[in-house]
Amino acid sequence: MDAYARDQTYAVPGAPLAVVLARDLGDVVAAMEWAHVHRVPVVPRGGGSGLAGGATAVDGCLVLSLARMTAIREIAPRDHLAVVEPGVITADLDRAAREHGLMYAPDPSSHEISTIGGNLATNAGGLRCVKYGVTRDSALGLEVVLADGRVIRTGGRTVKGVTGYDLTGLFVGSEGTLGVITAATVRLRPAPAEPPVTVLATFGTLAAAGEAAAAIMGDGLRPSLLELVDRATLRAIDEWRRIDLDPDTAAVIIAQTDGPDCPARELVRRCTDAGAGFAAASTDAAEAAALLDLRRLAYPAAERLGNCLVEDVCVPRSRLPEMIRRIEDVADRRGVRILTVAHAGDGNLHPLFVFDRGLAEPPPHVQAAADEVFTAAIELGGTLTGEHGVGVLKRPWLDAALGAGTRAVHRQIKQALDPSGLMNPGKAI
Amino acid sequence: MDAYARDQTYAVPGAPLAVVLARDLGDVVAAMEWAHVHRVPVVPRGGGSGLAGGATAVDGCLVLSLARMTAIREIAPRDHLAVVEPGVITADLDRAAREHGLMYAPDPSSHEISTIGGNLATNAGGLRCVKYGVTRDSALGLEVVLADGRVIRTGGRTVKGVTGYDLTGLFVGSEGTLGVITAATVRLRPAPAEPPVTVLATFGTLAAAGEAAAAIMGDGLRPSLLELVDRATLRAIDEWRRIDLDPDTAAVIIAQTDGPDCPARELVRRCTDAGAGFAAASTDAAEAAALLDLRRLAYPAAERLGNCLVEDVCVPRSRLPEMIRRIEDVADRRGVRILTVAHAGDGNLHPLFVFDRGLAEPPPHVQAAADEVFTAAIELGGTLTGEHGVGVLKRPWLDAALGAGTRAVHRQIKQALDPSGLMNPGKAI
Numbered sequence: 130m131d132a133y134a135r136d137q138t139y140a141v142p143g144a145p146l147a148v149v150l151a152r153d154l155g156d157v158v159a160a161m162e163w164a165h166v167h168r169v170p171v172v173p174r175g176g177g178s179g180l181a182g183g184a185t186a187v188d189g190c191l192v193l194s195l196a197r198m199t200a201i202r203e204i205a206p207r208d209h210l211a212v213v214e215p216g217v218i219t220a221d222l223d224r225a226a227r228e229h230g231l232m233y234a235p236d237p238s239s240h241e242i243s244t245i246g247g248n249l250a251t252n253a254g255g256l257r258c259v260k261y262g263v264t265r266d267s268a269l270g271l272e273v274v275l276a277d278g279r280v281i282r283t284g285g286r287t288v289k290g291v292t293g294y295d296l297t298g299l300f301v302g303s304e305g306t307l308g309v310i311t312a313a314t315v316r317l318r319p320a321p322a323e324p325p326v327t328v329l330a331t332f333g334t335l336a337a338a339g340e341a342a343a344a345i346m347g348d349g350l351r352p353s354l355l356e357l358v359d360r361a362t363l364r365a366i367d368e369w370r371r372i373d374l375d376p377d378t379a380a381v382i383i384a385q386t387d388g389p390d391c392p393a394r395e396l397v398r399r400c401t402d403a404g405a406g407f408a409a410a411s412t413d414a415a416e417a418a419a420l421l422d423l424r425r426l427a428y429p430a431a432e433r434l435g436n437c438l439v440e441d442v443c444v445p446r447s448r449l450p451e452m453i454r455r456i457e458d459v460a461d462r463r464g465v466r467i468l469t470v471a472h473a474g475d476g477n478l479h480p481l482f483v484f485d486r487g488l489a490e491p492p493p494h495v496q497a498a499a500d501e502v503f504t505a506a507i508e509l510g511g512t513l514t515g516e517h518g519v520g521v522l523k524r525p526w527l528d529a530a531l532g533a534g535t536r537a538v539h540r541q542i543k544q545a546l547d548p549s550g551l552m553n554p555g556k557a558i
Numbered sequence: 559m560d561a562y563a564r565d566q567t568y569a570v571p572g573a574p575l576a577v578v579l580a581r582d583l584g585d586v587v588a589a590m591e592w593a594h595v596h597r598v599p600v601v602p603r604g605g606g607s608g609l610a611g612g613a614t615a616v617d618g619c620l621v622l623s624l625a626r627m628t629a630i631r632e633i634a635p636r637d638h639l640a641v642v643e644p645g646v647i648t649a650d651l652d653r654a655a656r657e658h659g660l661m662y663a664p665d666p667s668s669h670e671i672s673t674i675g676g677n678l679a680t681n682a683g684g685l686r687c688v689k690y691g692v693t694r695d696s697a698l699g700l701e702v703v704l705a706d707g708r709v710i711r712t713g714g715r716t717v718k719g720v721t722g723y724d725l726t727g728l729f730v731g732s733e734g735t736l737g738v739i740t741a742a743t744v745r746l747r748p749a750p751a752e753p754p755v756t757v758l759a760t761f762g763t764l765a766a767a768g769e770a771a772a773a774i775m776g777d778g779l780r781p782s783l784l785e786l787v788d789r790a791t792l793r794a795i796d797e798w799r800r801i802d803l804d805p806d807t808a809a810v811i812i813a814q815t816d817g818p819d820c821p822a823r824e825l826v827r828r829c830t831d832a833g834a835g836f837a838a839a840s841t842d843a844a845e846a847a848a849l850l851d852l853r854r855l856a857y858p859a860a861e862r863l864g865n866c867l868v869e870d871v872c873v874p875r876s877r878l879p880e881m882i883r884r885i886e887d888v889a890d891r892r893g894v895r896i897l898t899v900a901h902a903g904d905g906n907l908h909p910l911f912v913f914d915r916g917l918a919e920p921p922p923h924v925q926a927a928a929d930e931v932f933t934a935a936i937e938l939g940g941t942l943t944g945e946h947g948v949g950v951l952k953r954p955w956l957d958a959a960l961g962a963g964t965r966a967v968h969r970q971i972k973q974a975l976d977p978s979g980l981m982n983p984g985k986a987i
């Protein structure tokens with residue numbers, strides 16, 4: 130059962146009573162009714178790729194895995210939608226959609242191992258968010274099993290609809306604390322006609338890189354990806370892979386465009402105008418893959434250095450350079466190695482806090498550094514988590530992020546839908 | 559007080575106890591606290607342009623008008639957002655944004671008289687939705703006064719954020735039944751660099767017009783407007799304004815593009831390929847205005863014929879032609895004149911049911927026709943209301959549209975946030 134008790138974080142799980150490997154709606158209803166009658170907590174889970182401890186088992190719980198509900202029930206090409214079960218792997222849905230000339234846009238970095246159900250539960254983001262929005266923006270309707278085993282349907286197959294409260298939006302991102310998603314109708318989009326063009330730009334200062342990102346977004350260009358990799362991350366990658374890093378490089382921007390709403394030459398021009406030392410576009414697929422690797426190598430490069438606390442703050446776009454500066458300052462003062470990559474177009478940063486491999490969880494000075502980073506994000510008008518969720522790991526900061534009044538409303542809604550408090554207790558709110 | 563007791567519908571208001579013309583947050587809190595203590599129902603309202611009876615007064619209520627809270631507190635050009643009070647007229651915000659090269663995208667047809675607060679309360683749509691989404695897609699954060707006078711803040715200034723439940727999305731579209739929105743942080747977007755290009759196409763059959771709309775959306779073109787006007791509407795406009803209507807025209811499509819993601823020639827080509835009798839693009843502003851007038855004249859042309867029941871069903875895009883055929887069938891069988899215009903790119907139809915000017919509300923055979931139209935929309939996988947809201951007028955169909963289980967969840971949420979049931983009673987859910 131241990132494999133089903135944890136996600137990708139260091140959050141220490143309790144001991145589950147049992148694991149249910151649901152195969153259909155009936156299994157989920159049976160499990161929820163049983164748990165309701167016997168007052169057993171339920172921890173739903175998808176692929177277990179979460180980064181906030183949202184699927185961490187609690188003592189005596191039923192772990193309810195949706196990972197075996199993997200049917201893509203329908204792809205409706207003319208209506209640009211799919212009806213899927215929660216265990217469908219995110220990238221599998223995208224591949225299935227592409228057979229119809231469509232795509233499933235949300236692409237968390239975990240998309241080859243994460244499930245749609247988990248993506249919905251956490252309102253997952255990804256690289257393409259900057260153009261296509263987060264998972265909630267692709268959720269049209271849900272089938273949900275409530276805490277007492279009742280089954281409801283929300284939303285539907287239309288792109289607009291205001292019949293009643295936005296229950297779809299409420300369940301998306303609720304991290305399994307309000308119900309279990311057993312099916313979803315999700316929006317597909319026409320796949321881009323041309324392969325993407327990739328742009329790489331290097332900058333001598335963070336401010337210049339931030340300026341380039343702001344100029345790109347500010348001028349209404351619509352890149353399909355706009356990532357920033359900071360100096361600490363570049364150094365870690367260079368130490369490992371020898372990328373011939375110019376020591377004067379403070380940050381790189383990697384961008385992609387997949388359509389005429391964002392000519393690559395305009396991306397290059399904005400970077401050059403902002404003072405890039407180097408900026409060029411490539412249509413070569415191998416070269417594009419190599420450039421994207423620079424972004425993808427951030428996590429393994431950090432993990433090579435030790436255990437990692439992966440964080441996920443989001444600030445208003447204009448505050449991105451300031452936020453990175455604050456992170457660098459925290460790293461210096463606290464003596465913590467922090468590698469930062471950012472979905473720059475969304476102001477969403479992932480600082481990776483490296484700590485000793487021998488430790489099961491971040492030591493106090495790393496926790497203190499993370500605490501300072503959260504506080505800085507909130508001070509800059511930002512939030513604790515842009516796309517990973519609250520889980521168990523971020524709950525200590527909820528009062529600072531939301532305020533007592535808003536937290537009380539969260540609890541009122543939780544109490545209304547799960548009065549016994551059995552759905553994924555101790556998570557999200 | 560009568561002027562503050564009703565919206566644009568025939569819904570018969572009760573007699574309010576008083577009208578509060580709030581000027582600031584303190585006024586709203588004072589009113590809500592007083593109403594809470596004295597158990598007086600509160601009916602919040604904005605511009606009174608609603609089309610579902612959502613702002614209709616009930617007997618003995620406090621009407622709480624937000625129309626005098628008109629400050630645009632902030633426009634943050636680099637973060638593409640504005641902070642506004644609820645009484646700001648929708649078009650005024652758009653104009654203010656344009657001074658910074660930005661736009662406020664949601665544009666309900668009432669945008670010169672409707673308020674942002676009302677737009678948020680109903681999750682208003684509009685013509686530009688097809689490209690830029692509905693009001694909820696532009697809502698980043700809210701300040702809300704709850705039923706007992708408590709003030710909370712939801713969301714924030716970031717484009718991504720998963721800290722807690724999506725309360726912003728929940729309050730948007732809740733039609734004043736959960737709280738009163740006293741400020742909003744809304745997303746602005748870069749204004750298009752070029753003036754729009756307008757396309758007109760005429761079709762001999764509805765199927766061909768539907769095929770053109772499907773082809774445009776299916777190929778990933780992103781028109782900023784894609785409207786369909788049916789034969790009944792064209793005839794009514796022709797009788798009034800003599801537009802030299804070809805009697806063989808079953809429908810026209812009016813489209814606009816505002817960017818390189820949707821070349822006008824591609825719009826024309828899709829219409830021609832689908833069998834348009836005429837299809838052409840115009841960059842002339844006066845001509846574009848004349849073409850859009852064809853769409854805008856639908857309402858006055860219908861009102862010229864009598865009183866109107868304005869409806870608002872939404873179906874999956876591919877079912878649009880079938881839905882129009884069903885409406886025509888209902889009109890024939892029931893002997894009711896129904897004019898239909900549609901936001902074709904979204905599958906959102908507005909059938910206008912004409913009835914005798916001497917009647918205060920639709921007579922039974924018109925109600926029966928509307929009932930058949932709602933039933934048809936639900937049968938086609940659609941919904942009761944795409945953008946106008948439920949108000950009082952659509953509540954009789956909620957069971958058919960949502961099912962008892964989903965309605966129960968609505969009531970549980972309402973009960974949690976407004977246990978005394980004082981917020982806009984009898985509306986929305």
